[in-house]
Amino acid sequence: MSDFHELIKSFPKTREYVRDFFVYGFKTRTEFKHKSPRTYDNERRRLESWLNPFVHKDHLSNGANISLAIDSNLLDTNPLFRVWKTKSFTDNDIVLHFFILDLLQDGDKMTAEEITDDLLTEYEAFFDIQTVRRKCNAYQKEGLLQKQRKGKTVVYSLDTSLAQWLKSNETILDALAFFQLAGSLGMIGNQLTDQLDYQNQTFRVKHSFFVHTLEDEILLDLLNIIHQQKSAALEIKSSKKGVINTTYCVPLQIFISTRSGRRFLCAYIDRSKRFTCFRLDTIKSVTSLEKTEAYEELQTKLNRNRRQLWGVSFQGRERHHLDKLTMTIQVFEPKESYIVDRLRREGRGGTVTKTAPNIYQYEIEVFDCNEMLPWIRTFIGRILSLECSAKSVERRFYEDLQTMYQTYQIEE
Amino acid sequence: MELFSEIYNCYYQVLRHLLCTQTALTKQQIADQICGEGFEESLLSIIPKLENGSWNLFHQDGDLFFSKLTSSFITPISDLQKSYLKALLTDPRMQLFLSQEQLENLQQMLSSVTPLWTQEQFYYYDRFIDGDPYENENYRRNFRTLLTAQKNHQYVDIDYNSPNGNRVHHHYVPARLEYSVKNDKFRVLALKNARDHNMKLEILNISRMQNVSLIEKTLSFEVDFNALIQNSYYREPLKLHIINKRNALERAMLHFANYEKNTTKIDENTYECLIYYNQIMETELLIEVMSFGPMLTVIGNDKFLKSLKARLQRQKKLITNNH
Numbered sequence: 001m002s003d004f005h006e007l008i009k010s011f012p013k014t015r016e017y018v019r020d021f022f023v024y025g026f027k028t029r030t031e032f033k034h035k036s037p038r039t040y041d042n043e044r045r046r047l048e049s050w051l052n053p054f055v056h057k058d059h060l061s062n063g064a065n066i067s068l069a070i071d072s073n074l075l076d077t078n079p080l081f082r083v084w085k086t087k088s089f090t091d092n093d094i095v096l097h098f099f100i101l102d103l104l105q106d107g108d109k110m111t112a113e114e115i116t117d118d119l120l121t122e123y124e125a126f127f128d129i130q131t132v133r134r135k136c137n138a139y140q141k142e143g144l145l146q147k148q149r150k151g152k153t154v155v156y157s158l159d160t161s162l163a164q165w166l167k168s169n170e171t172i173l174d175a176l177a178f179f180q181l182a183g184s185l186g187m188i189g190n191q192l193t194d195q196l197d198y199q200n201q202t203f204r205v206k207h208s209f210f211v212h213t214l215e216d217e218i219l220l221d222l223l224n225i226i227h228q229q230k231s232a233a234l235e236i237k238s239s240k241k242g243v244i245n246t247t248y249c250v251p252l253q254i255f256i257s258t259r260s261g262r263r264f265l266c267a268y269i270d271r272s273k274r275f276t277c278f279r280l281d282t283i284k285s286v287t288s289l290e291k292t293e294a295y296e297e298l299q300t301k302l303n304r305n306r307r308q309l310w311g312v313s314f315q316g317r318e319r320h321h322l323d324k325l326t327m328t329i330q331v332f333e334p335k336e337s338y339i340v341d342r343l344r345r346e347g348r349g350g351t352v353t354k355t356a357p358n359i360y361q362y363e364i365e366v367f368d369c370n371e372m373l374p375w376i377r378t379f380i381g382r383i384l385s386l387e388c389s390a391k392s393v394e395r396r397f398y399e400d401l402q403t404m405y406q407t408y409q410i411e412e
Numbered sequence: 413m414e415l416f417s418e419i420y421n422c423y424y425q426v427l428r429h430l431l432c433t434q435t436a437l438t439k440q441q442i443a444d445q446i447c448g449e450g451f452e453e454s455l456l457s458i459i460p461k462l463e464n465g466s467w468n469l470f471h472q473d474g475d476l477f478f479s480k481l482t483s484s485f486i487t488p489i490s491d492l493q494k495s496y497l498k499a500l501l502t503d504p505r506m507q508l509f510l511s512q513e514q515l516e517n518l519q520q521m522l523s524s525v526t527p528l529w530t531q532e533q534f535y536y537y538d539r540f541i542d543g544d545p546y547e548n549e550n551y552r553r554n555f556r557t558l559l560t561a562q563k564n565h566q567y568v569d570i571d572y573n574s575p576n577g578n579r580v581h582h583h584y585v586p587a588r589l590e591y592s593v594k595n596d597k598f599r600v601l602a603l604k605n606a607r608d609h610n611m612k613l614e615i616l617n618i619s620r621m622q623n624v625s626l627i628e629k630t631l632s633f634e635v636d637f638n639a640l641i642q643n644s645y646y647r648e649p650l651k652l653h654i655i656n657k658r659n660a661l662e663r664a665m666l667h668f669a670n671y672e673k674n675t676t677k678i679d680e681n682t683y684e685c686l687i688y689y690n691q692i693m694e695t696e697l698l699i700e701v702m703s704f705g706p707m708l709t710v711i712g713n714d715k716f717l718k719s720l721k722a723r724l725q726r727q728k729k730l731i732t733n734n735h
Binding site for chain 2: 005006007010011045048049050056058067069070071072073074082084085086087088089091093094095097098099101102105122123124125142143144145158159160161162163164165166167169171174175178179181182183184185187188189191192194195201203204205206207208209210211216217220223226227240253254255256257259260261262266306309310311312330338344345346348373374375377378380381382383384385400401403404405407408410412
């Protein structure tokens with residue numbers, strides 16, 4: 001392992017490893033069959049280095065089992081943000097970063113030639129002018145420097161007023177402390193709190209699913225494409241077979257599950273004339289294509305369709321346009337009236353009707369009732385009947401119940 | 413606008429802190445800073461670069477290192493970060509933190525910036541519909557008072573409508589403000605004086621608070637908040653067996669990703685998962701486990717198993733009687 005480096009050049013390969021360790025957290029060296037043992041060792045060593053002290057090791061008969069023990073109830077930030085802070089760089093990169101930004105701190109405007117000269121006189125750092133210009137242009141693209149053309153001369157400057165304003169306002173620092181943990185693309189909020197030397201010691205997030213930050217680069221590309229109303233080519237890896245296919249679509253919206261943290265791209269596929277959702281963690285790359293003329297129309301159509309959407313599926317297995325589900329439950333009021341509240345709060349627009357004392361009926365029409373089963377099962381212990389026009393859903397509900405009775409030896 | 417860029421690298425952050433120290437640093441002080449902020453093996457990469465001059469960022473005088481930076485260095489805000497801030501401005505929860513004047517100032521400073529996202533680009537399809545009223549002035553006032561108290565370890569007097577309809581009045585120290593993504597609600601994890609001179613933890617919904625006022629009294633000793641939570645976990649975790657059918661393994665691992673858990677493979681297609689939880693989480697965890705149906709089998713603990721069996725027993729009776 002003499003060529004081991006703690007930092008990495010590209011993110012996608014590492015994303016897979018971190019996900020495997022985090023999500024499954026029980027794969028030993030021998031179970032990573034698709035990678036060489038050396039690759040596994042290096043990736044594991046990096047992960048241990050980045051995420052120590054969250055790495056948990058168990059020694060089993062078939063090798064060491066490493067996993068990430070992360071309890072979101074106990075953390076002020078997402079430990080997986082550390083994975084985003086591992087991009088490798090050259091010696092020149094880091095030296096130029098500090099010296100150029102330091103040189104321009106007082107707001108002076110300088111040419112690349114002047115910067116190059118001052119690097120030598122002020123910091124005893126010798127660089128050729130091309131290297132300095134390249135770095136200044138790269139930083140202008142990142143927004144760290146401003147570039148102005150004055151006649152034939154190009155000058156660079158730096159504006160720290162926003163950073164200073166943020167640093168001096170504790171309330172915005174509190175907001176960043178909250179949003180880095182609770183909001184979308186929290187990694188950027190976390191960079192900001194790092195940069196402004198502020199740490200979250202106030203907020204916690206319940207139902208926080210840390211692993212999904214690994215998809216943030218894909219999310220960023222998709223948001224940009226949605227903003228530009230363009231179509232896209234997605235490289236998608238099937239979660240079952242592992243095969244990679246390219247799909248052409250119009251990205252429209254990001255769907256998020258608050259219960260699993262899973263995120264999906266909802267897109268329109270012109271070839272099949274259908275809306276489809278793709279899990280973000282299955283999207284390996286995104287390529288922006290041409291602008292979509294009918295974008296507004298597709299958005300309107302999606303908004304209309306969303307009313308009949310339970311989760312992310314636009315069609316059930318029985319290929320009906322819509323299926324109707326009716327669940328009748330027993331609720332002893334007033335003691336259990338929170339159950340009726342749950343139906344209204346969680347029922348996504350379904351109607352709730354009191355049909356008799358202590359009996360309530362919940363009714364809804366959606367594209368795919370199969371997606372409702374996990375929620376329906378949370379009412380186990382109160383369900384008087386379940387009827388669904390998709391008979392396979394009804395059947396599966398009752399069959400699953402029978403299996404559970406057998407598993408737990410539930411007698412009459 | 414790259415998310416994975418060296419400008420956000422952990423080494424840059426460590427070096428910035430070292431370089432902003434205007435006094436001379438010993439090698440040990442540098443090493444301590446790297447160990448505290450860097451990765452586990454960062455020390456092995458950074459120290460040689462500083463010593464051999466590849467990163468010529470310090471003057472070396474004997475064993476001492478002097479920063480070459482001449483001013484109090486501030487890293488400017490990148491375009492990516494500006495776009496992120498602009499997107500946050502459209503979030504209704506931003507008003508809990510910023511005054512109207514601050515919102516306008518920030519809006520002005522970011523006037524030429526395109527937000528990284530807009531609210532309508534996201535759709536939370538299973539979020540509960542009774543989220544907290546972030547627009548409500550009383551709610552905002554209570555939130556800010558709690559935030560102030562939390563940061564100063566100060567007691568507050570909370571006038572609260574309990575879920576069973578009683579109005580209660582107690583003194584608490586807010587330990588953390590907890591946000592639930594699923595419920596779109598804030599709760600306060602609050603410490604309350606218990607009879608035995610200990611502190612006990614209670615969870616209160618901010619939206620149920622009628623009034624919150626600061627009291628001129630602060631917590632006089634440190635409370636290890638995480639230890640308090642961990643100590644509240646049952647000694648025996650929930651033990652589940654997961655049969656990897658219908659993609660249940662991956663779904664379960666993602667679903668329970670927010671709990672402290674430990675998973676091991678016990679045979680070709682079965683996995684054992686231990687989940688650590690406390691009394692407050694119990695009902696929610698039971699509901700989550702039930703939502704998986706027969707894909708998960710609860711092996712223990714006895715208390716959890718008993719609750720699950722009671723629900724199934726009641727279910728079986730209901731359907732039998734109904735038919």
